[in-house]
Amino acid sequence: MTFDSGVTLTEHLMSLANADNAEHAQRFFKTGPGEYGEGDKFLGLRMPQIRAAAKASLGLSFDEIQPLLVSEWHELRMTALIWMTEAYAKRKQQRDDLVEQYWRHLDYINNWDLVDCSAHKVLGRHYCPDRADELTPLFDSADLWRRRVAILAGLYFIQKGHNQLTLAQAKVCVGDTRDLIQKASGWMLREAGKRHLSDLTEFLDEHAAQMPRTMLRYSIEKLDKPTRLHYMGLANKS
Incomplete structure (x- = not known):
């Protein structure tokens, strides 16, 4: 060329x-x-x-x-x-x-931009919907970027109507203190909620009080104001 x-x-x-x-x-x-x-x-x-x-x-x-x-x-x-x-x-x-x-x-x-432009379009597309377990070694890695690759691969799953991978990962990410992981996980929760709102609200009902503030804010960004205030209130009580 x-x-x-x-x-x-x-x-x-x-x-x-x-x-x-x-x-x-x-x-x-x-x-x-x-x-x-x-x-x-x-x-x-x-x-x-x-x-x-x-x-x-x-x-x-x-x-x-x-x-x-x-x-x-x-x-x-x-x-x-x-x-x-x-x-x-x-x-x-x-x-x-x-x-x-x-x-x-x-x-x-x-x-993050290298991850975000590619993970869902290569790994996510390749393993969706029935081979999500092949992403587990990445998600379990201590390396920041490998975990983010696994999380962003979930975007393709979400786009195809499969939120389970993101919801399972997000439960673990509640305990991850790294800003770029909190942002990625919150973003994927938000995307999941845009397609199946109940998946997001059920997750928030159970975990909002423990979620890192950045992860929570990213996840609720597209909800109406009263709902956002409700979940932020749960976090403030924790």
């Missing part, structure tokens, strides 16, 4: 670098010492640029994309993951191989 000037995909992406955007991204994605994205490097690309490049490169093989997936540059890894989601949707015969490669490269899926 080449672009108009005959450059490779990597060269094309590197040519789009923007120092001001990169500086902002490094702050936004918490790349400082001790932060969750410590040491990550950004070129300063925008998502429309990344998506366009990934879709224009669907003729490539995974072997040609793999160097981007292990790149030090965040946007190259993002491009590879977007490519994988598109390839998974279009290449039925290669789905098992793409899922295997996703598992093999989990160490490079190491920020």
